[in-house]
Amino acid sequence: MTADAPTAESASARFERWVLPEVEVLLRVARSMTRNSHDAEDLVQDTMLRAYRSIDRFDGRYPRAWLMTIMRNAEINRHRRQRPSLLTAAQQRLPDPEADGGATAETAVINLTFDAAVEDAFERLSPDAREVIELVDIGGLTYAEAAGVAGIPEGTVMSRLHRARRRVRTTLEEQGYAAGMSR
Amino acid sequence: MSMLDRLRRRRLGMRMNCAEVGEVLQRHLDGELDDGPSTIVEAHLDMCRRCGLEASIYADIKAALAEQGRLPEESVQRLRDFGERIAQGAPDDGR
Numbered sequence: 001m002t003a004d005a006p007t008a009e010s011a012s013a014r015f016e017r018w019v020l021p022e023v024e025v026l027l028r029v030a031r032s033m034t035r036n037s038h039d040a041e042d043l044v045q046d047t048m049l050r051a052y053r054s055i056d057r058f059d060g061r062y063p064r065a066w067l068m069t070i071m072r073n074a075e076i077n078r079h080r081r082q083r084p085s086l087l088t089a090a091q092q093r094l095p096d097p098e099a100d101g102g103a104t105a106e107t108a109v110i111n112l113t114f115d116a117a118v119e120d121a122f123e124r125l126s127p128d129a130r131e132v133i134e135l136v137d138i139g140g141l142t143y144a145e146a147a148g149v150a151g152i153p154e155g156t157v158m159s160r161l162h163r164a165r166r167r168v169r170t171t172l173e174e175q176g177y178a179a180g181m182s183r
Numbered sequence: 184m185s186m187l188d189r190l191r192r193r194r195l196g197m198r199m200n201c202a203e204v205g206e207v208l209q210r211h212l213d214g215e216l217d218d219g220p221s222t223i224v225e226a227h228l229d230m231c232r233r234c235g236l237e238a239s240i241y242a243d244i245k246a247a248l249a250e251q252g253r254l255p256e257e258s259v260q261r262l263r264d265f266g267e268r269i270a271q272g273a274p275d276d277g278r
Contacts (some may be wrong), residue, residue, distance in 0.1 A: 015270045118247035137248035
């Protein structure tokens with residue numbers, strides 16, 4: 001991507017170009033970070049406001065990584081504002097995703113069962129392992145973007161992620177799931 | 184695909200053995216591998232049942248995890264509207 005001169009266009013145009021296309025990714029990551037759909041929307045709004053205020057200083061390179069850094073800082077501030085005793089109450093799980101309307105009833109049931117087993121295996125992972133899966137598999141970030149958000153090296157993202165998926169796989173095998181049982 | 188194409192693809196897939204494919208398989212599925220090696224892995228998965236099965240297991244797990252990231256359309260729309268208001272020069276906190 002070519003970086004534009006910081007003052008080449010209005011703040012609004014820059015915001016439309018670099019921030020608005022990232023709304024869905026921002027929301028995915030926010031839901032992973034907050035584990036609460038209402039807090040996630042608040043966090044994305046806060047991130048967009050902060051991005052707008054600092055967009056004149058942004059050089060146009062790697063907008064997603066820039067936004068993720070803003071979001072991470074916003075989330076840290078949000079936690080600082082909350083009393084620790086209230087944090088636990090906010091850790092509500094997101095609602096279950098809807099069933100796939102295009103699948104046959106039988107396939108849909110198998111997929112839902114498999115998906116639930118994967119979710120259960122995911123919940124058993126350590127917080128570090130869950131974080132990288134949340135960022136890459138659920139949030140759709142690249143390894144480099146996930147590294148920026150988590151504040152760890154890219155190689156650590158990769159090793160944690162691969163190890164986490166192997167654990168999920170082992171858990172599924174222990175529950176009797178075999179290859180080809182889903183999708 | 185012609186017989187010749189199949190042979191070429193098989194030869195391409197043999198440029199990596201199963202252990203080498205296993206080492207880079209997850210990066211390949213994540214789209215984090217360069218085009219060259221990724222093409223070899225893809226050809227290997229076509230010709231090797233064991234590695235193909237391994238890939239399908241991780242692809243299934245990845246797809247199931249991605250399902251958790253499906254977003255409510257109304258949330259996305261609310262945030263798009265909020266972003267549009269900011270872009271139009273009315274950056275209030277909206278809450």
